[in-house]
Amino acid sequence: MKRILSTTRGRVAAAAAAITAVLLLAYGMPALALAGEVPPGTDAGGVDISGLSPEAARARLEEEFGRPGPLKVEAAGRTVTMKPKDLGVTLDAGATVARAMDGHTTPAGIARSLFGTRTVPPAVEVDDDLLDRRIAALARKVDRRPREGAIAYRGLEPQVTLPTAGRVLDRKEAARAIREAFLARRDEVTLPVRTTPPSVPAAKVREIAASTARAAVAGPLTLTAGDERASLSRDQLASRLRFVPDGHGGMRPAFDASTLVDDLRDDLVAEERRPRDAAFRIANGRPQVVPSRAGRDIDPDGLAKAVTSALASGERVVEVPVVQAQPDLTTAKAKRLGVREKVGSYTTQHPCCAPRVTNIHRIADIVDGHLVMPGQTFSLNGLVGRRDRARGFVEAPMIMNGRFVNDVGGGVSQFATTMFNAVFFGGFEDVQHTPHQYYISRYPAGRESTVSFPQPDFRWRNDSRYGVLIKTSYTDTSITVDFWSTKRWDIESESSGRYNVKGFRKMKDSGPDCLPMEGVQGFAIDVWRIFKKGGKVVRKQRFHTVYQPEPRLTCTART
Known part of the structure; x- marks a missing residue:
């Protein structure tokens, strides 16, 4: 057993x-x-690396993933073409092969190799900072904020600007799409873009325009400041009123009061209560400061808020905020401006009593006492504006299209010429001056300027660190412009002889508006402004002027 x-x-x-x-x-x-070999049936991102040595497998992966070349990235019609590595996306071929060979000699790995296949996800390295920067750069080209709707007025009629949607690049999804395109070895990718709606839909904008906006200008507003009253007309209201998104899906009124205060001040704030700027007067041949004064004035921002609040609530009476206000130019600031001596002066002559003299005197009165601050550019048209009968200007001859014509404000070029010479001898910067087309004998050749509205203008810049006080005076036969400041230069003038002299032609005209012209030769001339300090020449400035021949025009009576 x-x-x-x-x-x-x-x-x-x-x-x-x-x-x-x-x-x-x-x-x-x-x-x-x-x-020592990649197992049979191994696929890495669509690349067959079966049976290859690790070195050969890495080489094949690098070749296949580098074959598509640059990647075309498109978003909302914007396209950039870049190499994946410049986007921060690269293949780690070594790590990918290591994944493919991991566990392939275990019994389970042997079985899978003998009887099945294996798919290995490629190992991708992503430089997130670089990729984010590239996507952000594209987003700056793609992203577009929604255009919000608005309501303004044409006359008294509400005019609607309809909103439009915006768009924004989905940056997170864009990064994912670029990685996926790289893995799939595609040569182009479209990035996702989201639509961003406006805060107020178009239908809502139209609704508010037809109701609230129309009601807002249905009548005038009554403005009060204590016992004082003024009226804001429908036109004044509409020209400064808009409706804009309120941030809560609706629209609110927005009123611009910045240009309205000057119109309302006379009605709502007594002159003796307002701030007064410091000023200058000439006494005993020297400038003296007239002290400033604090006072009460309309608060533009407060007025805008009061009007919009009234419109939003349907009120038609607005209490205007009047606040304590300081003058723009205080006594202390005025004293520091260095307005102490005459630094430039010029006088031109003219015959007595012609209509043009009225215009010369009128523009002189407007400019008299004006203060040009350091660094400021003075514009004659900007200060005076259009010459019109309402302010005392009359018709007088002026040159237009090569002929003398009568026009309101004619003759004021003599004032511009006088001021130009005060600028010249004061040593200030000439910004814009335009010589007359024809030489006029009462002006210094090459040192004169015409002016009209809106162009040509006469402009000069106070390029000093001192204020410049402009004082004007006149007689029946002369106009004078004086500049008071702190003297910087001794100025001299030199002129060339006249050259390129051209004769004039003779003409006749029987028209009812004909104004005779005496006929003057044309010529060119150069004038130098010489800047001196301490008797030494510091620099010279050349002014080149060409005058056209003025025709001799004889006006004949019609037969």
Whole structure:
């Protein structure tokens, strides 16, 4: 019995040994065969790397993922073409191969290699900072804020500007799409763009225009300041009123009061209560400061808020905020301006009593006492505006299109010429002056300027660190412009002889508006402004002027 058991055990052990040997052989031979190679049936991002050595597998991956070349990135019609590495996206071929070979010699790996396939996701390195910067640069070209709707007025009629949607690049999804395009080895990718709606829909804008905006200008507003009253007409209201989004899906009135205060001040704030700027007067041949005064004035921002609040609530009476106000030019500031001596002066002559003299005197009165601050550019048209009968200007001859014609304000070029010479000898910067087309004998040749409205203008800049006080005076036969400031230069003038002289032609005209012209030769001339300090020449400035021949025009009576 014992022998039988012993024999049986021997046979079992022999069989187990045989099975083990078979298994070891079945595992060992494939393991030995697969050692050092990428397993069969291995795919990495669509690239077959089966049976390759690690080095060959890396080379194939780098070749395949580099084959598509630059990536065309498009968003909302904007396109950039860049290499993936310049977008911060690169393939780690070594890590990808390592993934493919991980566990391939285990029994499970051997079985999968012998009887199945394996797909390995490529190992991608992403420089998030670089990719974010590239996407942000594209977003700056793509993103567009919604254009909000608005309501303004043409006359008294509300005019609607309809809103339009905006757009924004979805940056997070854009980064994902670029990575996916790289993995799929595509050569182009379209990035997602979201639409951003305006805060107020178009239908709502139209509704407010037809109701609230129309009601806002249905009648005038009554403005009060204590016991004082004024009226804001429908036209005044409409020209300064808009409706804009209120941030809560509706629209609110927005009123611009910045240009309205000057119109209302006389009605709502007594003159003796208003601030008064410091000024200058000439006494005993020297400038003296007339002290400033604090006072009460309309607050533009407060007025705008009061009007918009009234319109929003449907009120037609507005309490205007009047606040304590300081003058723009205080006594202390005026004293620091250095207005202490005459630095430039010029006088021109004219015959007495012609209509043009009225215009010369009128423009002189407007300019008299004007203060030009350091660095400021003075514009004659900007200060005086259009010459009209309402302010005392009359018709007088002027040059227009090469002929003398009568026009309101004619003759004021003599004032411009006089001021130009005060600028010249005061040493200030000439910004814009336009010589007359024809030479006029009462002016110094090459040192004169015409002016009309709106152009040509006469402009000069106070390029000093001192204020310049302009004082004007006149007689029946002369006009004088004086500049008071702090003297910087001694100015001299030199002129060339007249050259390129041209004769004039003779003409006749029987028209009812004909004004005769005496005929003057044309010529060119150069004038130098010489800047001196301490008797030494510092610099010279050349003014080149060309005058056209003035025809001799004879006006003949119609037959």
